[in-house]
Amino acid sequence: MANTTAAAPAGAAPQEGTRRDFLFLATGAGLAVGAGAVAWPFVASMAPDAATIAAGAPLEVDLSPITDGQIVNVFWRGKLIFVRKLTEKEITDMKAVPVGQLIDPAAADTRVKKGHEQWLVVYGNCTHLGCVPIGHSGNFEGWSCPCHGSQFDALGRVRRGPAPINLPIPPYAFQSDTKIRIGEEGGKAAA
Amino acid sequence: MTIRTLLAATLVAASLGGALMGAPASAEDAHATPQPPRQKWSYAGVFGSFDQGQLQRGFQVYKEVCSACHSMKLVAFRNLAEAGGPGYSAAQVKALAATYQVKDGPNDSGEMFERPGRPADRFPPPFPNDQAAAAANGGKAPPDFSVLAKARTYERGFPWFVLDALPFTGYSEQGVDYIHALLTGYEEPPQGTEVPDGGHYNKYYPGHIIAMPNPISDGQVSYPKGDDGQPVVPETVDQYSKDVAAFMAWAAEPHMMARKALGLRVILFLIVLAGLLYYVKKRVWADVGGETHGLQPELHKTF
Amino acid sequence: MSAHGNTYVPRSRLAKWFESRLPIVGLVHSSFVAFPVPRNLTYFWTFGAILIAFLGIQIITGVWLAMHYEPSAKGAFDSVEHIMRDVNYGWLLRYAHANGASMFFVAVYVHIFRNLYYGSYKAPREVLYILGVVIYLLMMATAFLGYTLPWGQMSYWGATVITNILAAIPVVGDTIQSLLWGGYSVGNPTVNRFFSLHFLLPWMIAGVVVLHVWALHVTGQNNPTGIPIKSSKDAVPFTPYATIKDVFAVVVFMILFAWFIFYQPNYLGHADNYVPANPAVTPAHIVPEWYFLPFYAILRAVPSKLGGVILMFSAVLILALAPWLDTSRVRSCNYRPIYRQFFWVFVAVCVILGWLGAKPPEGGYVIASQICTAYYFAHFLVVMPLVGLFETPTPLPGSILESVTGPGKQVGGSGMPAGAAAAPTTKG
Numbered sequence: 001m002a003n004t005t006a007a008a009p010a011g012a013a014p015q016e017g018t019r020r021d022f023l024f025l026a027t028g029a030g031l032a033v034g035a036g037a038v039a040w041p042f043v044a045s046m047a048p049d050a051a052t053i054a055a056g057a058p059l060e061v062d063l064s065p066i067t068d069g070q071i072v073n074v075f076w077r078g079k080l081i082f083v084r085k086l087t088e089k090e091i092t093d094m095k096a097v098p099v100g101q102l103i104d105p106a107a108a109d110t111r112v113k114k115g116h117e118q119w120l121v122v123y124g125n126c127t128h129l130g131c132v133p134i135g136h137s138g139n140f141e142g143w144s145c146p147c148h149g150s151q152f153d154a155l156g157r158v159r160r161g162p163a164p165i166n167l168p169i170p171p172y173a174f175q176s177d178t179k180i181r182i183g184e185e186g187g188k189a190a191a
Numbered sequence: 192m193t194i195r196t197l198l199a200a201t202l203v204a205a206s207l208g209g210a211l212m213g214a215p216a217s218a219e220d221a222h223a224t225p226q227p228p229r230q231k232w233s234y235a236g237v238f239g240s241f242d243q244g245q246l247q248r249g250f251q252v253y254k255e256v257c258s259a260c261h262s263m264k265l266v267a268f269r270n271l272a273e274a275g276g277p278g279y280s281a282a283q284v285k286a287l288a289a290t291y292q293v294k295d296g297p298n299d300s301g302e303m304f305e306r307p308g309r310p311a312d313r314f315p316p317p318f319p320n321d322q323a324a325a326a327a328n329g330g331k332a333p334p335d336f337s338v339l340a341k342a343r344t345y346e347r348g349f350p351w352f353v354l355d356a357l358p359f360t361g362y363s364e365q366g367v368d369y370i371h372a373l374l375t376g377y378e379e380p381p382q383g384t385e386v387p388d389g390g391h392y393n394k395y396y397p398g399h400i401i402a403m404p405n406p407i408s409d410g411q412v413s414y415p416k417g418d419d420g421q422p423v424v425p426e427t428v429d430q431y432s433k434d435v436a437a438f439m440a441w442a443a444e445p446h447m448m449a450r451k452a453l454g455l456r457v458i459l460f461l462i463v464l465a466g467l468l469y470y471v472k473k474r475v476w477a478d479v480g481g482e483t484h485g486l487q488p489e490l491h492k493t494f
Numbered sequence: 495m496s497a498h499g500n501t502y503v504p505r506s507r508l509a510k511w512f513e514s515r516l517p518i519v520g521l522v523h524s525s526f527v528a529f530p531v532p533r534n535l536t537y538f539w540t541f542g543a544i545l546i547a548f549l550g551i552q553i554i555t556g557v558w559l560a561m562h563y564e565p566s567a568k569g570a571f572d573s574v575e576h577i578m579r580d581v582n583y584g585w586l587l588r589y590a591h592a593n594g595a596s597m598f599f600v601a602v603y604v605h606i607f608r609n610l611y612y613g614s615y616k617a618p619r620e621v622l623y624i625l626g627v628v629i630y631l632l633m634m635a636t637a638f639l640g641y642t643l644p645w646g647q648m649s650y651w652g653a654t655v656i657t658n659i660l661a662a663i664p665v666v667g668d669t670i671q672s673l674l675w676g677g678y679s680v681g682n683p684t685v686n687r688f689f690s691l692h693f694l695l696p697w698m699i700a701g702v703v704v705l706h707v708w709a710l711h712v713t714g715q716n717n718p719t720g721i722p723i724k725s726s727k728d729a730v731p732f733t734p735y736a737t738i739k740d741v742f743a744v745v746v747f748m749i750l751f752a753w754f755i756f757y758q759p760n761y762l763g764h765a766d767n768y769v770p771a772n773p774a775v776t777p778a779h780i781v782p783e784w785y786f787l788p789f790y791a792i793l794r795a796v797p798s799k800l801g802g803v804i805l806m807f808s809a810v811l812i813l814a815l816a817p818w819l820d821t822s823r824v825r826s827c828n829y830r831p832i833y834r835q836f837f838w839v840f841v842a843v844c845v846i847l848g849w850l851g852a853k854p855p856e857g858g859y860v861i862a863s864q865i866c867t868a869y870y871f872a873h874f875l876v877v878m879p880l881v882g883l884f885e886t887p888t889p890l891p892g893s894i895l896e897s898v899t900g901p902g903k904q905v906g907g908s909g910m911p912a913g914a915a916a917a918p919t920t921k922g
Contacts, residue, residue, distance in 0.1 A: 020474055025468040031741075034464060041583035042558055049562075052582040054269050054311035237757060249653070266573045334769070342762060342768035349849075356761050357605070363758055366765065388820050397778065401901065443768070448584045454756020461749045468742040479533065482739065 013142045024070075048078065050085040058183035060175070063119065071135040076182045079171055080124035080132060082156070083180075090141050090154040091117055104165045116174055120183065122156040122167035131133075143167075193232075224397050227372030229344055230433060232364045234440065237455065240448055241441055244275035244423065248437025252431050254411050257336065260328060260403075262316030265337035265443050269310040275448030276441055284310050291315055329389040331402045340366045340436065340443040367436040369395065374432035378403040407431050501528045510680055525711050530729035531736045532717035534898050538595065538608040539715065540743030541601050547744045548598040549703060553696050555591040556640075563643065565689035567682035570645035572769045589759040595637050596762040599785035602630060610816070611837055613825030616714040620708035620817040625702055627814045632699045633721045634810075637783065639692035645685055646767035647777050653680045655780065659793070662803040679773065702842075719826025719897045728894035745918070779854065786849030788844050794855045795863040805867065812874045819874050821882030824890065832885040833877070840873045 056077040063083070066072050071084045086094075097110045112120055126133050131147035138144030138160075140153035151160040156167035172182040233242045250271070253263070258378075271279045271413040279287070288308035293315050296303035308315070316335075326331035344365040347355060354360040376395035380386050382493035390400040407428055412421040424430050441447070476482035504510040510885065513520055535728040541886045562581050564573035606626075609615055615623040642653040657680065661671040676683025714723060729748035730736070761782060780841035782790050793806040827834040847866045853859040891897040 005702070021468055023467065025472065027464070027471045030460075030464045034460065037460075040552070041586050044582040045558055045584060045587060046561065047582055049576075049580040049582060050269075050273075051267070051311070051576065054267065057309050164281055170481055265572065265579065270579070338768040342765050344765035356758055358753065358757075361757060363761060442676075444578075448757055450585060450759070454752060457752045457756065458749060461745060461752060465742065465745045466751065468738070468745055472738045472742050475738050479730050479735065482735070 018146065033101075034059050058181050061182060063180060064178040069136075074182070076170060079170075081136070081182060082120070082122050082167075084120040084122075084123045084135075084154075086118050086120060086154055094139060094153060094155050097153070103161065103163075106157055106166055108154075108155060111157065111169065113174060116177070119180070120155055121172050121180065122169055124167070125162060126150055126163055127158065127165045128161075128163040163174060192241065196226055211250055220428040222226055224345075224399070226347070226397060227365075227368040227395055229362075230371055230395055230436075232437065234437070234442070235362060236356070236446065237361075237451065239451065241275065241277075241437065245434050245437045246441050247279070248424070249434035249436070249441075250277055251414070252407070252435040253438055256384050256407050256431075258314075258317060258437065260317060260324070260333040261336045262318070262324075262333075263314045263336040263442060264316050265313065265335070266445075267311060267313045267491050268308060270442075270445055272310070272320060273445065276445060278437070281310070288312060329402055333403065336439055336442060338443045340370060340439040342366070342443075345370045363441070367440050368440060370436040371429075371432045373401075374407065374435070418484070505879065523733075526737070527706070527731065528734040529732040530714065530723060530726075531732050532715055532723055532728060532894050533730045533735075534717050534719065534894050535715065535736070535739075536718060537739075538604065538612075539717075540740050541605040541608065542710075543599045543740035544744050544747050545605060546703065547597070547747075548594055548601060549696070549700060550898075551594050552591065552598060553700070555587050555594060556693070556696065558587050559591055560689075560693065563689070565643070565686045567645060567685055567771070570643060570685055574644045586755070589755045590866060591640075593751065593754040593759060593762060595640060596783070596785065597747070598633065599637070602745070602748075603785070606630070606813075607841060609716075610718055610840075611827045612716055612718060612893045613720050613820065613822070613906060615816045616820060616822075616825050617817065619709075619713045619716065620714055622706060623817060624814050625706040625709055627810070629702050629706060630813075631810060632695055632702065634786070634892055636692060636695040636699065639688045639695065642688050643683065643692060644767055646772045646776075647769040647771060648764045648767040648780070650680060650771035650773065651776055651780050652782060653684060657684075659803050659806075662799045664800070684767065716825065717894060718826060718828060719894055720829070721894060721897075724893050725895075753869055775900070781852050784848065784852075787849070788847035789851070791847040791851035791863045794851075794865045795860065795867040809867075809870060812871065816874065816878065819878040821879050822885065822887065823882075824887040829890055830881075830885060831888060833881045836873065836877045836881060838908070840870075843869050844875070 033100070049077065054058055059074065059076045061072075061074055061083055063085070066083065066085045068085055069087045069090070071082050072082050074083060091108075097108070099105045101105050109117070111122075112118075116131040125130055126145040126147065128145065128148055129149050131145050133143035133150065135143050137153050138151035140151055140159045142153040142156065142159070144151045144165065148162050149160070150158060150163035152167055153159050156169075158164070158166050170182055171184060173184055175181050213422035232239065233245065234240055253261075254369050268284050270290075271277050271287070272284040288310050291308035291312070291314070292305045293308040293312045294303055295306050298304055313423070313451065316324075318327060318332075321332045345368070346352075346367070355362045372395040373393060376393045378392060378394055380399075386392050386400060389402060391402070391404050392399055393401045410426050411429055412431060414424060414426055417423045426436075444450075446471065472482065500519035502513075502520070504513045509519065559577065562573065562577045562584060564570060574588065577588050579585075581587075583718075609623065609626070638656055642649040656793065657671050657674050660674065663665040663670060673677075674684065674687070675681070676687060751872070758790075766780070781787065789806050789809055792809050793802040796802050796805060822830060822833065824830055827837050843866050847863065850859055850863045850866065855863075
């Protein structure tokens with residue numbers, strides 16, 4: 001197209017050239033906008049669909065059947081969540097860990113809900129590359145990941161890499177002493 | 192010349208065909224089903240949009256009458272609160288969903304259980320499976336409502352089917368016309384027509400013998416009242432049928448409003464872009480003495 | 495890829511380095527930039543570009559639909575509705591894909607009839623043309639396979655009818671049928687493998703399209719006069735002249751496409767396909783998609799399973815013989831006063847066959863189908879060879895340029911090469 005602009009009749013008024021350039025520019029812009037607009041539905045269609053979003057309803061978990069030291073797997077929004085009832089020893093041990101030496105420092109009381117120090121609720125995928133760590137293994141009374149050797153303690157805090165951060169805590173709230181609701185924090189639904 | 196030849200050829204062939212076709216066509220007419228009369232639908236045409244009040248009334252008819260036998264298993268409660276639909280609030284939908292019992296499970300002990308519905312759930316069917324639906328309804332399962340409005344139609348024949356595709360005369364509401372006609376088409380069988388057991392005579396049903404008994408009568412559903420204490424629309428079978436058909440049209444095509452709105456923008460954009468391109472092309476071709484196009488008679492000189 | 499030599503001269507050192515290792519830029523340049531295009535091409539010659547656009551649209555929307563579709567007898571119907579209801583813009587993707595198939599066929603029929611009218615199939619373009627017939631066959635197979643995927647009533651019964659057609663092939667028919675079914679009837683394995691094949695065939699079409707374009711760029715394009723390019727004045731470079739014209743035509747065609755997507759999305763489909771597949775009930779009127787109707791009428795014209803099948807396949811394959819059945823030395827119908835009339839009768843017969851294909855196979859419709867089928871084949875086997883022998887063509891213009899301007903007149907502009915010494919213009 002540059003060629004044709006260059007080849008415009010030499011005698012033509014400069015105004016003619018401007019009009020022509022504007023026409024070419026507007027058309028080029030129109031084509032570019034059109035192409036961009038066409039791309040949008042394709043990208044948008046790959047985002048979670050309406051059914052998937054709606055299906056992420058809060059999940060109630062009954063804690064009463066869980067015994068001391070037991071880890072229970074539940075799924076919320078397709079993601080694995082560990083619900084673990086800590087033993088007295090584990091609680092004491094964890095409180096004794098110096099926070100400053102942790103890879104991702106977090107005090108023991110930030111990992112559990114106040115008044116429910118026995119209950120740990122964490123996402124069940126290693127923060128390295130997503131494998132499921134094996135419970136009650138490793139050197140820290142917690143989990144060790146079979147894929148790349150990360151180790152977590154009883155509160156899901158990373159104690160040995162390559163995992164960079166602690167196992168994250170999903171939004172949840174205690175409905176009663178024996179019932180939690182995952183996906184809602186204090187009665188408000190999580191996004 | 193060539194166009195005339197084509198026209199002549201087509202006409203000759205068509206009249207020839209028409210003559211040949213005359214016999215079977217008239218033989219069919221004796222048993223023919225009358226064409227459903229066209230209704231006025233607020234959502235027909237390029238600028239048509241659903242009437243929220245009508246969709247809500249239609250949903251009421253579905254819920255109180257049709258849902259006893261007809262499932263609607265592709266539609267979720269949440270859809271009722273989505274844009275371009277009946278326009279219920281999220282809270283209304285939540286409350287409505289909770290009035291339904293939804294099968295879920297298995298639970299930790301491996302058993303299925305029932306729980307109150309949630310907005311994300313789809314409408315639970317009235318029968319556990321098609322066989323149960325068929326067994327309870329004289330051997331034929333009532334069809335699911337989810338896409339029924341798109342699954343029914345009637346032939347309009349030439350040349351009407353061409354008009355139905357065009358801008359301004361375009362029409363794609365044959366399915367709801369048929370549903371309205373069917374619901375208002377129950378009548379006494381004409382003299383000499385045997386209606387078998389479990390069959391019912393309907394003017395608009397192909398073959399006239401339909402398994403579904405007349406489902407609805409005047410006054411059966413109480414519509415919301417207006418300020419004057421009267422129902423906003425008459426509580427008649429005709430009105431019920433229109434409302435439920437409109438609701439079914441939405442259920443079958445929940446994104447229709449978004450589709451039409453986007454379509455207008457896309458088409459206007461394309462027209463402007465085509466206009467620009469036309470002038471660009473003219474400019475470009477001016478360098479070689481103007482372009483050739485199909486409208487220049489010298490190209491079609493048939494020496 | 496081109497017989498016209500490579501005029502591309504890389505400018506930068508990097509471009510030179512790359513071109514000496516993979517001359518793909520030069521290839522594109524010679525095929526789509528410097529390639530000489532007859533200057534008298536009408537908009538009928540833009541349908542090649544429109545078809546390429548639609549192949550792209552179908553492949554892209556198809557790949558995206560495949561991200562959400564579930565190829566199983568149990569899940570197919572509901573997954574299509576899931577696309578329509580839950581997936582963001584899913585309704586747009588699906589309607590674009592479904593109507594895109596119809597638009598693809600609209601364009602290909604214009605392309606085919608343009609070819610037949612202007613004698614583009616004649617030497618030296620026979621291979622180009624036969625590749626086109628192969629693309630058309632692949633398109634038909636792809637369209638059929640795709641139509642079965644929503645697993646509605648028309649999908650199911652379409653699959654049943656077409657696989658039964660293949661069973662009519664002597665000796666191997668039953669084997670082919672059971673290999674397609676993967677069971678004792680059309681069922682879950684069938685929809686699963688049809689999905690796989692439906693995904694495969696478009697890439698084969700794309701491959702043959704490359705060959706088709708390659709062959710085109712060896713022989714050059716035909717044009718409304720049917721006479722070859724004789725001097726540089728007869729031609730203009732592909733870019734910008736044909737490029738801008740093609741883009742314009744594609745955008746105009748998109749308006750039609752958009753109309754169907756947004757305002758008549760189900761017009762070209764069948765209501766029955768919104769009824770989930772039911773092996774116990776056949777829909778009252780089982781007809782294929784509109785673009786198959788003429789062949790469907792031919793299939794039903796004879797009351798013999800094998801005979802109908804042979805006729806139907808012959809109706810497509812006979813197209814491939816056109817270069818040798820046509821005995822005329824003149825290509826374009828513009829200069830063939832007799833054959834031109836027959837051409838339009840042939841078009842009318844094809845349209846009528848399409849109409850008959852949608853009618854029930856009874857009484858007068860069958861007789862009419864038989865007459866039209868006979869004419870369809872007679873056009874190729876009798877009219878084409880005989881008219882070419884006896885017809886006196888009208889005098890051809892001296893050159894392409896002369897056909898545009900009239901004999902002896904001069905036109906502004908030089909045609910090839912690009913942009914050189916353009917004279918003041920009379921237009922725009």
